[in-house]
Amino acid sequence: MGAGRAYLLVLLAVAAATAIMVVLRDQVGPATVALVYLLVVFLTSLWGGRAPSIFAIVLAFLTMNFFFTVPYHTFFVDTPRDVLSLLAFVVVAEMTNRLVTRLRESEAKARSQAWEASTLHALSHAATTSGWGEQVLSAITSRVVDTLGVEECAVYLPDAGGPVRLRAATPWPSPGGDIPASIQAAFERGSEEEAGGLLALPLQAGERRVGVLAARAQDLPAETHRLLRTFAAQVALVVEQLRLHHEAAEAEALRKADVLKSALLSAVSHDFRTPLSAIRTAASGLYSNGAGWTEEGRRELLEMIDAEAARLSRLVGNLLDLTRIEGGVLRPKKEWHDISEVAARAVDHLRSRLHGHQVVLDVPADLPLVPLDFTEIEDVFVNLLENSLRYAPEGTSITLTARADSSYLRTTVANEGAPIPPEAADQIFDRFYTMAGQRHGYGIGLAICKGFVEAHGGRIWVERPGEPGARFVFTLPLSEVPAAIGTPQEAGS
Amino acid sequence: MSGARVLVVDDEPQVRRALHRTLEAHRYSVRTVGTGADALAALGWHPDIVLLDLMLPDVDGLEVARRIRAASQVPILVLSVRGEETLKVQALDQGVDDYVTKPFGAAELLARIRVALRHAAGQTTAPVVEAGDLRLDFERRQVTLSGEEVHLTPTEYEVLKYLAQHAGKVVTHRMLLQQVWGPAYLDETQYLHVFMSQLRRKLEPDASRPRHILTEPGVGYRFAAADP
Numbered sequence: 001m002g003a004g005r006a007y008l009l010v011l012l013a014v015a016a017a018t019a020i021m022v023v024l025r026d027q028v029g030p031a032t033v034a035l036v037y038l039l040v041v042f043l044t045s046l047w048g049g050r051a052p053s054i055f056a057i058v059l060a061f062l063t064m065n066f067f068f069t070v071p072y073h074t075f076f077v078d079t080p081r082d083v084l085s086l087l088a089f090v091v092v093a094e095m096t097n098r099l100v101t102r103l104r105e106s107e108a109k110a111r112s113q114a115w116e117a118s119t120l121h122a123l124s125h126a127a128t129t130s131g132w133g134e135q136v137l138s139a140i141t142s143r144v145v146d147t148l149g150v151e152e153c154a155v156y157l158p159d160a161g162g163p164v165r166l167r168a169a170t171p172w173p174s175p176g177g178d179i180p181a182s183i184q185a186a187f188e189r190g191s192e193e194e195a196g197g198l199l200a201l202p203l204q205a206g207e208r209r210v211g212v213l214a215a216r217a218q219d220l221p222a223e224t225h226r227l228l229r230t231f232a233a234q235v236a237l238v239v240e241q242l243r244l245h246h247e248a249a250e251a252e253a254l255r256k257a258d259v260l261k262s263a264l265l266s267a268v269s270h271d272f273r274t275p276l277s278a279i280r281t282a283a284s285g286l287y288s289n290g291a292g293w294t295e296e297g298r299r300e301l302l303e304m305i306d307a308e309a310a311r312l313s314r315l316v317g318n319l320l321d322l323t324r325i326e327g328g329v330l331r332p333k334k335e336w337h338d339i340s341e342v343a344a345r346a347v348d349h350l351r352s353r354l355h356g357h358q359v360v361l362d363v364p365a366d367l368p369l370v371p372l373d374f375t376e377i378e379d380v381f382v383n384l385l386e387n388s389l390r391y392a393p394e395g396t397s398i399t400l401t402a403r404a405d406s407s408y409l410r411t412t413v414a415n416e417g418a419p420i421p422p423e424a425a426d427q428i429f430d431r432f433y434t435m436a437g438q439r440h441g442y443g444i445g446l447a448i449c450k451g452f453v454e455a456h457g458g459r460i461w462v463e464r465p466g467e468p469g470a471r472f473v474f475t476l477p478l479s480e481v482p483a484a485i486g487t488p489q490e491a492g493s
Numbered sequence: 494m495s496g497a498r499v500l501v502v503d504d505e506p507q508v509r510r511a512l513h514r515t516l517e518a519h520r521y522s523v524r525t526v527g528t529g530a531d532a533l534a535a536l537g538w539h540p541d542i543v544l545l546d547l548m549l550p551d552v553d554g555l556e557v558a559r560r561i562r563a564a565s566q567v568p569i570l571v572l573s574v575r576g577e578e579t580l581k582v583q584a585l586d587q588g589v590d591d592y593v594t595k596p597f598g599a600a601e602l603l604a605r606i607r608v609a610l611r612h613a614a615g616q617t618t619a620p621v622v623e624a625g626d627l628r629l630d631f632e633r634r635q636v637t638l639s640g641e642e643v644h645l646t647p648t649e650y651e652v653l654k655y656l657a658q659h660a661g662k663v664v665t666h667r668m669l670l671q672q673v674w675g676p677a678y679l680d681e682t683q684y685l686h687v688f689m690s691q692l693r694r695k696l697e698p699d700a701s702r703p704r705h706i707l708t709e710p711g712v713g714y715r716f717a718a719a720d721p
Contacts, residue, residue, distance in 0.1 A: 309596065333711050336687050338701070341701050341703065375578075375711060483684070
């Protein structure tokens with residue numbers, strides 16, 4: 001209620017009460033008159049506040065004196081009874097006024113505290129549940145705008161050692177705007193800066209100044225200003241927490257990358273050296289002078305160079321695959337394929353190295369099409385087959401089986417090699433895992449299988465570890481095969 | 494085809510040398526360059542085919558392919574590395590003729606070159622295509638497998654015809670969809686795979702080792718050419 005309007009209303013109320021009572025002056029006694037004025041004062045202090053009600057008391061006192069104490073229409077008072085009435089009125093009215101005012105104040109305070117608490121809670125909730133980085137900051141700024149009724153809110157954080165940069169704002173400003181000088185000033189001086197309706201609050205987390213919270217508002221109420229200040233302290237803590245978390249994650253990633261790098265180097269140097277030395281020996285042998293090469297001998301060495309180079313190429317492919325798996329950027333490009341075609345292509349791929357082993361494909365012709373990334377699943381087969389070639393004695397067979405139930409395709413690659421000890425059955429899929437006593441590591445092949453199969457939503461495991469022969473099983477989820485497209489002309493055929 | 498001019502564009506000197514020797518040994522006349530700019534300049538030599546590596550030091554390989562295509566209809570064979578499927582598809586849809594994946598064997602490369610040169614010479618509109626036991630007679634719209642007539646739906650026939658007319662060359666999913674179903678179906682790749690599996694069931698005795706319609710994972714299909 002505007003101040004002028006409150007006084008006007010008081011004036012009208014007192015005038016109306018006076019008018020009515022002047023008409024009824026002969027029927028009502030002074031007590032009634034005092035009670036009616038008291039009512040006006042009471043209502044005024046309830047709705048209008050302290051100052052208007054003091055105005056009401058003064059006004060009521062004067063009119064009472066002027067109209068209702070003998071002699072009428074003068075400010076003289078004849079009887080001690082009337083003097084007492086007037087005095088009692090003023091005292092009671094003022095006491096009422098004070099009581100009501102105090103009541104109102106404590107009520108308002110309680111309401112504002114409750115509002116403040118819920119606002120702060122909502123804001124900290126936004127800060128702690130919105131995931132990461134800029135997202136949290138955007139949640140904070142939009143909360144401030146929603147709950148504190150400011151027009152704009154923004155968070156500025158410094159780049160490492162540099163000037164502050166806008167990180168989140170609601171609403172997001174149109175691009176190209178410069179950062180107001182007061183923001184940088186607030187950050188550098190650690191003081192509140194206000195310029196052109198923009199309030200900049202430094203974010204202080206303990207000793208560290210971590211950024212600036214800015215709010216734009218016309219006539220920012222003192223209450224909101226105070227809330228913003230309280231909130232800035234909270235935001236500072238959140239920002240500091242984010243920074244620490246980020247640093248820790250970075251350190252952890254670096255550590256992991258380091259472990260990966262050294263494991264990779266040792267795996268690479270071992271796995272690459274074998275084909276490389278075969279190639280080098282064969283190639284240098286071929287052009288060495290004086291060697292009486294038969295056509296057959298020459299051909300065998302050339303074939304070896306070709307096969308070993310292909311193996312090197314596969315190793316490089318595996319390393320790239322592993323990097324993609326580690327990088328978490330695996331998005332299988334799923335197409336509908338016949339699993340037997342994928343398996344057969346993998347077998348053909350290794351054809352040149354299969355001489356000692358027999359590969360049996362046991363895949364029914366009526367299996368449903370499977371949504372899969374051809375290259376990735378072919379790689380899974382190739383790696384499982386290579387693994388069998390390496391660990392199963394020559395002359396044995398490797399069996400590739402596929403079966404489907406209603407929701408999964410289940411594929412098994414089984415060999416007649418040594419059993420896989422139960423304690424190794426899980427770790428075997430970890431990269432660079434090497435079983436005790438083995439000269440070759442399982443290296444990265446099985447880790448890639450696991451990565452690809454899981455990226456497809458399937459699972460891979462060792463079946464019946466400890467029993468003779470190694471059996472690797474993987475599943476791939478099936479889904480409903482889409483109906484083939486036809487053109488309208490197909491309808492009749 | 495002996496004596497045909499091959500322009501090799503690759504930034505790796507070893508690859509250039511190896512290709513030079515290999516192609517020369519097969520009686521092609523060869524010129525090698527290491528950059529996109531040199532490749533465009535060498536078009537004046539009027540090569541019969543261009544082998545183009547997409548990873549070039551100066552210009553984007555795709556851009557080089559576009560500019561070659563703008564200047565001439567010379568067949569372009571892309572030399573790509575594994576994992577560049579998206580790039581390959583982009584190049585093919587832009588008018589590149591085919592690709593081989595590095596590291597490739599000489600036999601594979603030579604076969605691709607022969608196919609591309611044959612297509613460029615327009616020797617592919619034969620009224621009858623025979624590939625092993627499969628025989629396509631375009632004049633009579635008849636397909637036979639080991640002498641037995643195969644009953645195809647009109648769409649299946651169109652797909653097979655398109656593939657056979659590009660025998661030996663890769664045909665991308667989009668090319669097939671565009672050609673047979675029309676531009677509204679360009680993104681129906683998933684359906685295409687199901688459709689192709691049904692078509693193959695009629696043509697391939699062993700689904701695990703298709704002999705006529707080969708899968709190019711992530712790219713498209715290739716009709717196996719009878720290599721003369």
